Amino acid sequence: MPLVLLANRAPIRQTPTGWEAALGGLASALLPVLEDRGGAWVAMREPEDGAPLMQPYPEASPTFTVHRVPLEEEEFKDYYNGMSNQVLWPLAHYLVNHVAPERAFRGAYRAVNRRFAEAALAAAAEVSSAPPATSGASGDADPVQFWIQDYHLMLVPELIRQRRPGARIGHFWHIPWPAPEVFRILPSARELLRGMLGADLVGFHTDGDAENFRESARDLVGATVEGHDVLWEGRRVRAERHPIGIDVEKFEAFGHDAHIAQEADTFRREIFADHIVLGIDRLDYTKGLLLRLEAFERFLESYPEMHGHVAMFQIATPSRTGIPAYAQLKRKVEQAVGRINGRFAEGAWTPIHYRYRAYTQQELAALYRAADVALVTPLRDGMNLVAHEFGAISGAAMDDGAQPGVLILSELAGASDYLDGAVCVNPYDTDGLARVLRAAIDLPLAEKRRRLSLVREAVRGLDVHAWAARFLDRLGESQPVASSQ
Numbered sequence: 001m002p003l004v005l006l007a008n009r010a011p012i013r014q015t016p017t018g019w020e021a022a023l024g025g026l027a028s029a030l031l032p033v034l035e036d037r038g039g040a041w042v043a044m045r046e047p048e049d050g051a052p053l054m055q056p057y058p059e060a061s062p063t064f065t066v067h068r069v070p071l072e073e074e075e076f077k078d079y080y081n082g083m084s085n086q087v088l089w090p091l092a093h094y095l096v097n098h099v100a101p102e103r104a105f106r107g108a109y110r111a112v113n114r115r116f117a118e119a120a121l122a123a124a125a126e127v128s129s130a131p132p133a134t135s136g137a138s139g140d141a142d143p144v145q146f147w148i149q150d151y152h153l154m155l156v157p158e159l160i161r162q163r164r165p166g167a168r169i170g171h172f173w174h175i176p177w178p179a180p181e182v183f184r185i186l187p188s189a190r191e192l193l194r195g196m197l198g199a200d201l202v203g204f205h206t207d208g209d210a211e212n213f214r215e216s217a218r219d220l221v222g223a224t225v226e227g228h229d230v231l232w233e234g235r236r237v238r239a240e241r242h243p244i245g246i247d248v249e250k251f252e253a254f255g256h257d258a259h260i261a262q263e264a265d266t267f268r269r270e271i272f273a274d275h276i277v278l279g280i281d282r283l284d285y286t287k288g289l290l291l292r293l294e295a296f297e298r299f300l301e302s303y304p305e306m307h308g309h310v311a312m313f314q315i316a317t318p319s320r321t322g323i324p325a326y327a328q329l330k331r332k333v334e335q336a337v338g339r340i341n342g343r344f345a346e347g348a349w350t351p352i353h354y355r356y357r358a359y360t361q362q363e364l365a366a367l368y369r370a371a372d373v374a375l376v377t378p379l380r381d382g383m384n385l386v387a388h389e390f391g392a393i394s395g396a397a398m399d400d401g402a403q404p405g406v407l408i409l410s411e412l413a414g415a416s417d418y419l420d421g422a423v424c425v426n427p428y429d430t431d432g433l434a435r436v437l438r439a440a441i442d443l444p445l446a447e448k449r450r451r452l453s454l455v456r457e458a459v460r461g462l463d464v465h466a467w468a469a470r471f472l473d474r475l476g477e478s479q480p481v482a483s484s485q
């Protein structure tokens with residue numbers, strides 16, 4: 001059965017030698033599925049981007065098509081920078097002070113969602129020779145499945161449902177779903193919910209997120225909740241946990257790679273410290289960077305014996321640079337790094353090494369391998385795959401005789417529901433984080449091993465290919481017909 005995928009970002013990127021799969025788990029998990037089943041991937045095209053609007057892929061022997069929805073400058077600002085990333089993003093992460101008024105952005109968000117839906121419907125018409133079922137109640141199976149990704153496209157399920165009532169429509173929500181009392185802050189909360197309830201299956205990373213969604217549907221639009229299902233307009237919408245993971249085989253291979261091991265050794269020599277504490281994040285206020293830096297400052301104040309022995313290496317990848325809050329955060333992080341280094345650096349030892357740029361996956365793999373401790377302390381996170389990547393690489397390297405790393409993980413990240421073996425912290429508790437870091441450095445080797453093995457087992461259990469297969473199987477099981485409502 002062909003698949004039409006919709007995501008804000010395209011799954012392929014242009015390199016000097018041609019087009020290839022974009023980095024990131026979603027593309028690596030879903031491209032093989034599309035290549036196997038045929039269909040389309042619908043994504044936005046940013047204003048200055050000259051990428052083709054319709055692009056058969058892979059180039060050599062195409063099996064599916066990438067469709068791009070071209071956005072004008074204003075539209076991009078309002079739909080992407082505005083509604084998606086200054087309203088929905090901070091709200092879902094409970095950072096209500098960051099939420100901008102949605103009024104100016106709503107129109108563009110609706111219009112872009114509509115264009116995504118139109119593009120998906122056109123793509124579906126191309127790939128399915130059989131005509132779509134005209135009525136959901138007929139029980140005829142629509143020959144195409146639709147799978148929508150994330151918070152950029154909340155209205156799309158309903159828009160597709162109106163035109164292909166018998167279609168199987170899935171939506172995966174990659175970020176937290178807040179408590180109904182927080183979600184209802186949005187003036188368009190009901191419209192957005194009704195949009196998503198056009199789906200048959202809505203997936204989340206955790207039970208808590210799925211429950212918040214069901215309760216939002218019950219409290220805000222009056223839907224009936226029955227177990228994990230939401231009964232809505234004569235249909236049954238399953239809202240359940242489908243935790244994502246990483247491409248485990250690929251990341252474990254990085255952990256065993258001799259060249260990467262060498263790079264890790266070189267890096268350790270250059271850093272000039274006995275213990276390396278690693279942070280890898282997009283430069284985003286949800287990632288808890290400022291509080292993490294404060295906690296490290298507290299650590300240096302409280303444990304002077306650690307001076308000269310511990311260094312933090314923090315990568316902040318540029319992200320959403322058109323949004324003022326991100327530019328402000330960049331300045332504040334730079335100030336904090338400057339303040340802490342100015343206060344504590346001695347001789348050849350620098351307490352914090354800070355890099356503001358994107359790294360390749362191989363470069364990151366060497367850092368993961370070299371790290372003694374990974375600090376993953378978001379203020380909220382849907383899942384957080386940095387934690388998974390560290391577990392896979394450090395775990396594989398441990399098999400080859402490398403020192404096991406310790407994962408310090410925010411209890412407010414979805415990953416903390418799964419990665420037993422991580423040391424969990426509250427990212428707002430800077431004193432607690434300083435103490436936990438001190439303890440992590442001194443953990444006995446056997447305990448480090450035990451914990452890392454647990455993390456790694458959990459990471460293996462959440463492989464991204466299995467995630468995609470499970471979600472699509474579940475979508476296939478959903479009833480295109482009426483519920484008992």
Ligand code: G6P
Nearest residue numbers: 008009085150151174175319320
């Ligand atoms: C989060 C979202 C993704 C998004 C990614 C990067 O993980 O859930 O949908 O693609 O951030 O953000 P960006 O705005 O660059 O796509």
